[in-house]
Amino acid sequence: xxNSLPLxxxxxxxxxxxxxxxxxxxxTESNHPVSAAFLPGQFLELSLPGxxxxxxxxxxxxxxxxxxxxxxxxxxxxxxxxxxxHPGDVLAVRGPFGRGFPLSTxxxxxxxxxxxxxxxxxxxxxLLALLKQRDSFGRIIVLYGARETGALLFADELLEMKKRGxxxxxLAVDHHDQCLDGPPGCRVALLPxxxxxxxxxxxxxxxxICGPPVVYPYLVSGLRQLGLGNVQIHLSLERRMxxxxxxxxxxxxxxxLCCIDGPVFSAEELAGIEGGFV
Amino acid sequence: MVALCIANSNMAFLLxxxxxxxxxxxxxxxxxxxxxxxxxxxxxxxxxxxxxTLLSPKKYLLHPLETILTYTELSGYQVPLxxxxxxxLFGLHPCDLAGISYLDRIFLGDDxxxxxxxxxxxxxxxxxxxxxxxxxxxxxxxxxxxxxxDMFLSSVDDGFAVTSTSSRGxxxxxxxxxxxVERDGDLPEDxxxxxxxxxxxxxxxxxxxxxxxxxxxxxxxxxxGACSLCCPTxxxxxxxxxxxxxxxxxxxxxxxxxxxxxxHAQVAGGMSFRKNRAERFRxxxxxxxxxxxxxxxxPACVGCGRCRVAxxxxxxxxxxxxxxxxxxx
Numbered sequence: 001x002x003n004s005l006p007l008x009x010x011x012x013x014x015x016x017x018x019x020x021x022x023x024x025x026x027x028t029e030s031n032h033p034v035s036a037a038f039l040p041g042q043f044l045e046l047s048l049p050g051x052x053x054x055x056x057x058x059x060x061x062x063x064x065x066x067x068x069x070x071x072x073x074x075x076x077x078x079x080x081x082x083x084x085x086h087p088g089d090v091l092a093v094r095g096p097f098g099r100g101f102p103l104s105t106x107x108x109x110x111x112x113x114x115x116x117x118x119x120x121x122x123x124x125x126x127l128l129a130l131l132k133q134r135d136s137f138g139r140i141i142v143l144y145g146a147r148e149t150g151a152l153l154f155a156d157e158l159l160e161m162k163k164r165g166x167x168x169x170x171l172a173v174d175h176h177d178q179c180l181d182g183p184p185g186c187r188v189a190l191l192p193x194x195x196x197x198x199x200x201x202x203x204x205x206x207x208x209i210c211g212p213p214v215v216y217p218y219l220v221s222g223l224r225q226l227g228l229g230n231v232q233i234h235l236s237l238e239r240r241m242x243x244x245x246x247x248x249x250x251x252x253x254x255x256x257l258c259c260i261d262g263p264v265f266s267a268e269e270l271a272g273i274e275g276g277f278v
Numbered sequence: 279m280v281a282l283c284i285a286n287s288n289m290a291f292l293l294x295x296x297x298x299x300x301x302x303x304x305x306x307x308x309x310x311x312x313x314x315x316x317x318x319x320x321x322x323x324x325x326x327x328x329x330x331t332l333l334s335p336k337k338y339l340l341h342p343l344e345t346i347l348t349y350t351e352l353s354g355y356q357v358p359l360x361x362x363x364x365x366x367l368f369g370l371h372p373c374d375l376a377g378i379s380y381l382d383r384i385f386l387g388d389d390x391x392x393x394x395x396x397x398x399x400x401x402x403x404x405x406x407x408x409x410x411x412x413x414x415x416x417x418x419x420x421x422x423x424x425x426x427x428d429m430f431l432s433s434v435d436d437g438f439a440v441t442s443t444s445s446r447g448x449x450x451x452x453x454x455x456x457x458x459v460e461r462d463g464d465l466p467e468d469x470x471x472x473x474x475x476x477x478x479x480x481x482x483x484x485x486x487x488x489x490x491x492x493x494x495x496x497x498x499x500x501x502x503g504a505c506s507l508c509c510p511t512x513x514x515x516x517x518x519x520x521x522x523x524x525x526x527x528x529x530x531x532x533x534x535x536x537x538x539x540x541x542h543a544q545v546a547g548g549m550s551f552r553k554n555r556a557e558r559f560r561x562x563x564x565x566x567x568x569x570x571x572x573x574x575x576x577p578a579c580v581g582c583g584r585c586r587v588a589x590x591x592x593x594x595x596x597x598x599x600x601x602x603x604x605x606x607x
Contacts, residue, residue, distance in 0.1 A: 004391065006347070049349045049351075049519075050525070052517065052530070053530070242515070243515075249514030249515070252570040255569070255570060274484065
């Protein structure tokens, strides 16, 4: 397979999720691995012709009809012009790349999903995969924090999942004055503080984390206090990944390359690695 | 032992004959005194006594700036077609041969890079013995990388003993046979034997970021990136895309990048994962002496000494490497 060549992908829909973030649904070749065979936590390289290519986490589930959901924050040289994308526009994709969350390890276990801001994108993919086989897992607890209520992504979807009894959910925002118009149950708290009053079975719980790197050390130490071992904690890292196939040299974390050995690493793998948690 | 030898006086004829098989490039000393890999056209002889060229031969396999994809609305993204052009690199030192075998490990394999693979398959490598100088470190750090070539020239009195080390090399050797004479005598030991001996380095914990040496080195490093430019195994590249004014076509290029530059670890939104120079310096060290990803355990330094010559502040990583890796291990 030639992993260097992007496949055309047509924009099916674009939905605004917040002031700077959208959910873009693409359609590419049916039954191609880029849309049909990925694990939550893996990523693809998304091209906007004339602007370039960026790594984006999968946000939805694999599909056989070529549909791909991507949650895009419009902040970069490619993602900013994507704000003006319309259904019918032709982009391009290649992938899937990297190592995702170890879904098979999660079978029979309780899951603690912790997302900060845009970090919900890959965890939504994981959450949808877990709910698809809901009976195969124990408790599914979602802790989700964002700067302000307007920046909480997929809040309605998460509340709906909670209503149906599929998940336990805690939402939080950083700023007090922004919480009044927030979704029900939303607190003012920083993400690591949500762990304080949590009770889990440390023997049977795995934590999957994606968020701003600055909270990772606090989350890992909070989880350690709950009794989780480093091998039970998985974190998705962000790095500059230009090629996705281990060649461009930008994304090393210790001895490992984020694009092929990650972006999901266990806290065990990152322990003692410079920059692993930061 | 009987060896096939080329006399120095026959070198011009040998090169002329090789030109029938493709373009021949080798180390040429320019009017400015700088030795570069350049075309060996009739009348231009290689400087086989030069210890090193300014840039490594990686420039033939990975161009400093090159189009990797073209885009049109009609055909989408396409890999540009490049006619393979036979190129013979003449006079490569074992360190440069090892450098090419390192790049092969990155860019060939299960999913070969199309441009690299095309150029590599059209490349013939002719190595030559050398005498390491005070900047070289091939002799102190055995490398698992092999110094593989198609033909090899070992220095003997008044010329070189010529051996072929691949079928392509045998074909060339047969083509130049009447220029060679048989001579008795042992071949001199050559610096190829510094390469391919170690299997891989032993696993060690990552170097301690708190060591004061990092800061000391970083304070002398200007972050200019000259070391990476001339390094035979530095192959980081950035990817850029340029849309044409017609709005319907584009070119995607890759450009040599440099891990000593701030932008190397920057992501959208301005966040950088290696904010200070010591972190960037350590990243480069890590790659040169420990290796990343599939090549972890394989040091990327082939000991050519170019970085030490190029560094405007004369930084030398060898003492640090001896301290952290253990000299000669």
